[in-house]
Amino acid sequence: MGHYIPDHVLSNADLEKMVDTNDEWIRTRTGIRERRILKDPDKATAFMAVEAAREALQSANIEAADVDAIIVATVTPDYLFPATAALVQKRLGAENAFGFDLSAACSGFLYALSTGTMMVESGRYEKVLVIGADTMSSITDYTDRATCILFGDAAGAVLLEPTGDETGIIDFVNHTDGDLDCHLYQRAGGSLHPASEETVKNRDHCVYQDGRVVFKKATEGMADVSLEIMNKHNLNGDDVAWLVPHQANKRIIDATARRMGLSDEKVMINIDKYGNTTAATIPLCLYDWKDQLQYGDKLVLSAFGGGYTWGAVYMTWSLNR
Numbered sequence: 304m305g306h307y308i309p310d311h312v313l314s315n316a317d318l319e320k321m322v323d324t325n326d327e328w329i330r331t332r333t334g335i336r337e338r339r340i341l342k343d344p345d346k347a348t349a350f351m352a353v354e355a356a357r358e359a360l361q362s363a364n365i366e367a368a369d370v371d372a373i374i375v376a377t378v379t380p381d382y383l384f385p386a387t388a389a390l391v392q393k394r395l396g397a398e399n400a401f402g403f404d405l406s407a408a409c410s411g412f413l414y415a416l417s418t419g420t421m422m423v424e425s426g427r428y429e430k431v432l433v434i435g436a437d438t439m440s441s442i443t444d445y446t447d448r449a450t451c452i453l454f455g456d457a458a459g460a461v462l463l464e465p466t467g468d469e470t471g472i473i474d475f476v477n478h479t480d481g482d483l484d485c486h487l488y489q490r491a492g493g494s495l496h497p498a499s500e501e502t503v504k505n506r507d508h509c510v511y512q513d514g515r516v517v518f519k520k521a522t523e524g525m526a527d528v529s530l531e532i533m534n535k536h537n538l539n540g541d542d543v544a545w546l547v548p549h550q551a552n553k554r555i556i557d558a559t560a561r562r563m564g565l566s567d568e569k570v571m572i573n574i575d576k577y578g579n580t581t582a583a584t585i586p587l588c589l590y591d592w593k594d595q596l597q598y599g600d601k602l603v604l605s606a607f608g609g610g611y612t613w614g615a616v617y618m619t620w621s622l623n624r
């Protein structure tokens with residue numbers, strides 16, 4: 304595993320100076336204390352993805368030339384095309400890998416992990432880099448207090464390989480509901496509303512979210528899908544060592560853990576430090592907890608995001624034997 308978090312800290316106190324909000328409101332409604340922002344104008348998602356991928360390869364003792372495929376989950380690619388994965392492939396020196404981006408908002412990492420798993424399971428590929436990376440500050444409206452408090456920038460990467468034993472990624476479930484009455488999206492910049500003076504003036508290139516509607520959907524969806532995969536494998540709260548949840552709001556995570564029958568100490572939470580980094584939240588959690596994870600630990604990873612998209616992965620830990 305590898306990760307990258309930018310140095311610059313944007314605290315709740317800093318946001319108090321930018322919009323009409325306060326630390327107490329942000330902490331109690333979301334669990335966030337601070338988030339990281341990528342400040343260098345010459346750097347973006349591909350930069351963070353490469354840093355995270357380099358660390359992952361180094362920790363696995365694998366040369367970049369041995370990587371077969373690169374999947375980058377992101378909604379903030381450096382360019383609409385070429386894919387961020389192509390930039391990453393070149394900068395890593397992964398000359399034998401092909402790569403592509405995957406767009407599924409906050410569920411992006413889990414969709415990419417499922418895709419990479421199937422590529423390895425098929426026997427066609429042996430080393431697949433799965434990266435979740437987002438520069439959310441590039442699409443955040445820092446005049447909208449309801450959204451700008453939520454997001455941060457980061458990247459996380461994992462290298463998938465065959466385990467050779469019964470551990471590893473055992474199963475996943477993914478769902479999509481392309482709700483036309485969209486409550487979470489970036490209105491402009493795509494082919495329907497390309498960039499124009501009007502779209503820039505209206506800040507339509509930033510995240511739009513109806514927080515209240517999305518909160519309800521996310522709370523139901525993340526708990527439902529976590530229970531779905533637990534029921535499928537006859538797991539109860541005692542069996543699960545860790546919930547690795549997407550970090551959108553601490554209240555959503557708490558509600559999911561309650562419905563799964565998990566106590567607080569089995570839940571990975573780092574939203575206080577990083578905010579919602581979209582595709583990066585789950586690999587960042589795995590990275591932060593890597594020394595506590597034991598061989599054979601049963602993990603449930605789950606996420607909900609724009610689209611709507613949601614999903615869960617059930618795995619047993621293959622490292623730290």
Ligand code: COA
Pocket residue numbers: 323324325328329332333409448449450452487513514515517518521551552555579607608609
């Ligand atoms: N500071 C202070 N007050 C704020 C505020 C802020 N940053 N943002 C909104 N408010 C106000 C609202 O204007 C509203 O005021 P009103 O009651 O006078 O109208 C009040 O706080 C409550 O707003 P509401 O939107 O109902 O708050 P909430 O409890 O739903 O929390 C979110 C807002 C965004 C934190 C929450 O809805 C959320 O986390 N949504 C889902 C996020 C998510 O999961 N995204 C998708 C997955 S990535």
